Amino acid sequence: MTLSRRGLLRLSGAAGALGASGSALALEEFFRPAGGFSAQATKVATCCGICSPACGLQATVENGAVRFVEGLPGDAHGEGHLCGKGAAGAQFLYDPDRLKYPMKRTNPNKGFDQDPGWVRISWQEALDTIAAKMQGAIDQHGTESLLFVTLPAPDLWARFMNAMGVVNRIDHIDVCFQTDRIVQRYTTGGKTWCNDFENSKYILLFGWDLVAKAKIVYANGIVKARSNGAKVVHFSPSYTATSRMASEWHNINPGTDLAVALAMIHVILRENLYNKEFVDSYTNFSAYESQIRTHFQEYTPQWAEEISAVPAAAIERIARELMASGGGIVPAHKKTLCANYMNATQLVHAISILNLLAGTVDRPGGRYFPRTINVPGVDGVYPPPAYPAKRGRRVDGRDKLPLVQETDTGLFSTLADGMLNKFPGMIKFAFWNAYTILAFPNPRKMEQAMAGVDFSVVMDFIPTDTVSMADIVLPSAMYLETSDVVVRDYNAKYPQAVARAAVAPPIFETRSAGYVAIELGKRLCPDYFKTPDGSWINPNVLLDEKVKRAGLGADFAEFRQKGIVERPAPFVPRTSFATGDANNKCQLYVPQFAARGADALPKWRPKREMPNAEFPLYFLTFIPGIHKRNTTQNNRLLNEIMPTNAAILNPALAAKLGIGEGQMVRVRSRVGQIELPAHLSQTVRPDAVLVAHGFGHRSRYLGAAGSKGVRDGDIVPDASIDDFVAAGNYGGASCIMDAVCAVEKLR
Amino acid sequence: MTHVEEPAGLLAELGRALLRPPDGNPDEEREYVRLFLSPQGAACPPWQSVWPQDGGDPRLMGEAHHSALEWYRRFGFEPATEQEPADHAGLLLIFYAHLLEAASDDEVLTAYAGSHIAWLHHFSTKLEAEARTPRYRQLAVRLKEILTAI
Numbered sequence: 064m065t066l067s068r069r070g071l072l073r074l075s076g077a078a079g080a081l082g083a084s085g086s087a088l089a090l091e092e093f094f095r096p097a098g099g100f101s102a103q104a105t106k107v108a109t110c111c112g113i114c115s116p117a118c119g120l121q122a123t124v125e126n127g128a129v130r131f132v133e134g135l136p137g138d139a140h141g142e143g144h145l146c147g148k149g150a151a152g153a154q155f156l157y158d159p160d161r162l163k164y165p166m167k168r169t170n171p172n173k174g175f176d177q178d179p180g181w182v183r184i185s186w187q188e189a190l191d192t193i194a195a196k197m198q199g200a201i202d203q204h205g206t207e208s209l210l211f212v213t214l215p216a217p218d219l220w221a222r223f224m225n226a227m228g229v230v231n232r233i234d235h236i237d238v239c240f241q242t243d244r245i246v247q248r249y250t251t252g253g254k255t256w257c258n259d260f261e262n263s264k265y266i267l268l269f270g271w272d273l274v275a276k277a278k279i280v281y282a283n284g285i286v287k288a289r290s291n292g293a294k295v296v297h298f299s300p301s302y303t304a305t306s307r308m309a310s311e312w313h314n315i316n317p318g319t320d321l322a323v324a325l326a327m328i329h330v331i332l333r334e335n336l337y338n339k340e341f342v343d344s345y346t347n348f349s350a351y352e353s354q355i356r357t358h359f360q361e362y363t364p365q366w367a368e369e370i371s372a373v374p375a376a377a378i379e380r381i382a383r384e385l386m387a388s389g390g391g392i393v394p395a396h397k398k399t400l401c402a403n404y405m406n407a408t409q410l411v412h413a414i415s416i417l418n419l420l421a422g423t424v425d426r427p428g429g430r431y432f433p434r435t436i437n438v439p440g441v442d443g444v445y446p447p448p449a450y451p452a453k454r455g456r457r458v459d460g461r462d463k464l465p466l467v468q469e470t471d472t473g474l475f476s477t478l479a480d481g482m483l484n485k486f487p488g489m490i491k492f493a494f495w496n497a498y499t500i501l502a503f504p505n506p507r508k509m510e511q512a513m514a515g516v517d518f519s520v521v522m523d524f525i526p527t528d529t530v531s532m533a534d535i536v537l538p539s540a541m542y543l544e545t546s547d548v549v550v551r552d553y554n555a556k557y558p559q560a561v562a563r564a565a566v567a568p569p570i571f572e573t574r575s576a577g578y579v580a581i582e583l584g585k586r587l588c589p590d591y592f593k594t595p596d597g598s599w600i601n602p603n604v605l606l607d608e609k610v611k612r613a614g615l616g617a618d619f620a621e622f623r624q625k626g627i628v629e630r631p632a633p634f635v636p637r638t639s640f641a642t643g644d645a646n647n648k649c650q651l652y653v654p655q656f657a658a659r660g661a662d663a664l665p666k667w668r669p670k671r672e673m674p675n676a677e678f679p680l681y682f683l684t685f686i687p688g689i690h691k692r693n694t695t696q697n698n699r700l701l702n703e704i705m706p707t708n709a710a711i712l713n714p715a716l717a718a719k720l721g722i723g724e725g726q727m728v729r730v731r732s733r734v735g736q737i738e739l740p741a742h743l744s745q746t747v748r749p750d751a752v753l754v755a756h757g758f759g760h761r762s763r764y765l766g767a768a769g770s771k772g773v774r775d776g777d778i779v780p781d782a783s784i785d786d787f788v789a790a791g792n793y794g795g796a797s798c799i800m801d802a803v804c805a806v807e808k809l810r
Numbered sequence: 811m812t813h814v815e816e817p818a819g820l821l822a823e824l825g826r827a828l829l830r831p832p833d834g835n836p837d838e839e840r841e842y843v844r845l846f847l848s849p850q851g852a853a854c855p856p857w858q859s860v861w862p863q864d865g866g867d868p869r870l871m872g873e874a875h876h877s878a879l880e881w882y883r884r885f886g887f888e889p890a891t892e893q894e895p896a897d898h899a900g901l902l903l904i905f906y907a908h909l910l911e912a913a914s915d916d917e918v919l920t921a922y923a924g925s926h927i928a929w930l931h932h933f934s935t936k937l938e939a940e941a942r943t944p945r946y947r948q949l950a951v952r953l954k955e956i957l958t959a960i
Contacts, residue, residue, distance in 0.1 A: 085816070085818070085819035085822045085823060085907075086818040086819055086821065086822035086904065086907035086908055086910075086911050087908075087911070088822075089822040089823070089825060089826050089904045089907065090822070090887070090904055090905070090907075090908050092826075092890070093825075093826075093829060093889065093890055093900070093901055093904055094882065094887040094888065094889060094890055094901075094904070094905070095887070095888060095889070095890045096886060096887065096888075097882065097883045097886050097887055097888045098888070099888060099892070100879065100888055100892065102879070102883070125876065126875065126876050126879045126896070127871075127892045128871040128875055128876065128895075129871075154867070154869060156871075157859075157869045157870040157871045157872070158869070158870070159855055159857070159859075159860040159868045159869055159870055160851055161870065162849050163847055163849075164847060166843065166847075166848075166849050169836070169840060178844070179850065180840050180844075181840070181843045181844065181847075181848055181849055181850070182836070182839050182840055182843055183831065183839075183842075183843055183847060526848075526849045526850050526851060530849050530850060531850065536849045538849075568892045568893065569893065570870065570871070570892075570893055570894070570895065571893055571894070572893065699867035699868070699869065700867065703867075762850065762851070763851065764848070764849075764850040764851025765851065766851060766868065769851070
């Protein structure tokens with residue numbers, strides 16, 4: 064047989080590649096003379112972008128590729144180390160499943176069982192199409208028909224949404240720290256990301272597994288605190304790494320932390336244990352003393368013991384110890400606690416009061432405000448024309464919760480209900496930026512809601528489940544490929560800014576969200592994307608301007624050479640607090656809450672769901688320390704460490720139900736069910752089922768994470784905004800852990 | 811044994827067909843994306859690093875990228891763009907064609923083929939199994955044949 068090129072010509076249709084010069088032509092087309100790539104292995108400094116503390120990182124780069132990443136020696140945040148997620152950074156960058164080019168769907172039928180018939184398109188076509196679809200939705204149905212599921216970041220992206228008057232922007236803050244943000248705004252006057260653990264004498268943790276889950280800087284802080292002799296008390300319904308490191312651990316009934324915190328305030332007031340100097344000078348306690356004392360009278364330790372199962376004597380002792388320590392801290396943090404139950408807003412209010420009574424707000428050993436460098440955003444560098452008023456109905460019903468409406472971030476937990484039941488058909492155009500439906504309670508309902516949207520754009524790094532519902536897919540650049548100025552607001556006792564530098568050229572056609580904002584802005588709201596001289600905003604020039612105006616360097620290149628700019632300064636405790644109080648004092652009693660129909664002081668409210676005859680068990684979830692939410696499971700290195708989830712059951716419960724290690728079980732709730740193997744462990748209570756979040760990606764195209772494990776969210780009910788109003792959930796806590804379930808053995 | 815006319819030209823054309831989707835044929839265009847680029851997990855990713863032979867994790871820009879670049883540089887070339895990993899099957903084939911045409915000695919050809927062509931047997935088997943259109947089924951068959959023949 065002779066294999067000739069004739070067949071191949073038909074095959075390739077490459078009419079130009081005739082004759083013996085075929086290979087020479089191809090070589091010319093796809094190769095160039097050597098000399099462009101930097102072949103030398105070099106170490107390039109930047110900062111991690113997986114979570115917000117921005118630990119210093121150095122990447123070893125060779126041949127235009129990141130070989131590996133490691134901690135940056137001498138950096139105050141990571142102390143030269145990265146966490147497991149950070150250390151696996153190069154694998155995120157080079158995930159073989161990464162989205163590579165803009166694509167459009169050619170099969171209009173959406174769903175996991177459909178082949179979308181993707182075809183590659185140019186960025187130009189993608190952006191033109193998106194702009195036309197957006198404008199079409201606005202013209203026919205108004206701005207309220209647009210849904211943006213995205214953070215208001217970067218600043219260019221926020222400008223684009225503001226310029227378009229987008230009212231339905233939603234991010235995950237309600238499943239994270241929204242309640243704390245709302246409460247602290249009025250109790251201390253800001254968001255205290257910073258916890259001075261290393262100087263703390265007493266650390267009282269409600270729920271937060273900070274040793275396993277937190278930022279390196281906090282985990283190290285706890286270790287230092289223990290070495291310095293600090294006492295650490297941990298209330299948690301599951302035994303975690305933090306419980307192990309704590310001086311004492313209390314197996315509290317799920318969702319009853321509020322009762323314990325209220326009772327501690329009761330004890331502190333009854334025995335006048337509070338830091339009198341701080342409370343009198345810097346809080347509104349004296350102005351509302353009688354209301355405050357009366358309010359907490361009913362919350363006795365005995366009352367709290369019945370609800371929480373924490374002994375009254377322990378509550379009294381811990382309250383006394385915390386106050387006597389002279390430097391105690393009660394941190395509140397994110398999904399581990401604040402957002403998880405219907406009573407989370409009241410809880411973080413009680414926690415804020417405990418810190419105020421301890422007198423350590425913005426004091427050594429306490430929660431303090433970050434000392435930051437003021438780096439102007441795009442609106443500072445190029446002031447925009449006036450933004451249009453935001454008009455239209457809020458699909459998630461956030462306007463029914465005035466304190467949430469003020470923050471204007473939206474609610475994951477009520478979005479599906481709003482789209483399907485409250486305002487069916489209202490959303491016509493959706494833009495998803497780096498969020499998956501796994502992040503929602505009851506994601507199945509969110510899938511139904513998404514299916515009803517006329518046109519969806521998904522911008523992401525990897526083909527998450529959300530991509531299955533997209534009409535256009537945009538490939539996102541990631542933190543090792545983009546440049547920015549990062550101002551640290553964790554552990555910021557003095558101002559610090561870090562250069563995030565593109566350490567490797569972007570591969571394929573990945574682009575940043577800032578690029579998309581500018582390009583859509585040119586097409587839809589051009590006046591907002593011009594500089595004073597009439598030229599388009601250039602992101603590189605903008606970056607240079609930010610650096611220059613913040614005094615970080617002559618331009619970004621110079622700042623990048625420095626890597627980290629620190630401005631050490633003595634810590635001067637704050638004496639004035641912008642809480643809305645006429646005298647600029649911190650507020651225990653919050654009159655602004657009362658004015659908005661909420662409680663001026665935290666009242667006891669139960670969690671949403673309590674065990675009952677049909678669903679006798681608490682459903683608890685956690686995020687493993689090796690993963691970030693639902694975004695890292697496809698990283699092969701992290702997947703190897705923890706590839707899937709299990710139903711973690713106490714051996715006593717398992718014995719009662721006849722369940723053995725590894726046996727398949729079904730977990731059911733009022734909204735759904737999941738089937739997964741059992742894992743028996745003493746770390747969970749006999750009246751609960753514990754399941755790791757982040758697994759159960761249905762996209763079988765995620766080579767590592769696809770079809771592994773189950774979605775914890777399938778057990779967790781979503782909510783209607785009416786549920787939240789009725790329950791006094793005025794901070795919009797998402798109830799992402801507020802569920803009960805039943806478990807049964809499968810054959 | 812199969813005789814190949816102008817093997818270099820054939821290899822180069824196969825390489826080209828792997829690097830570029832065909833113009834003006836929507837079905838084949840969709841199939842190209844589904845096989846090689848799909849945002850929902852390409853059936854047959856064309857980068858050598860995604861086919862680790864040592865049991866390592868599949869990834870982009872792995873050892874094969876570095877090694878391929880070394881080969882290209884040794885002969886005075888590098889890929890025209892840094893946005894495409896150097897171990898793309900199309901680039902590797904086109905460069906192999908160049909080595910054949912440049913009448914490189916057997917030792918060089920054997921070494922290069924061992925490092926960067928051998929894995930294409932696995933690739934072409936997978937491609938043959940996955941391809942749903944005539945063009946890509948044929949491409950798989952041709953690739954297999956020529957790899958066996960030379």
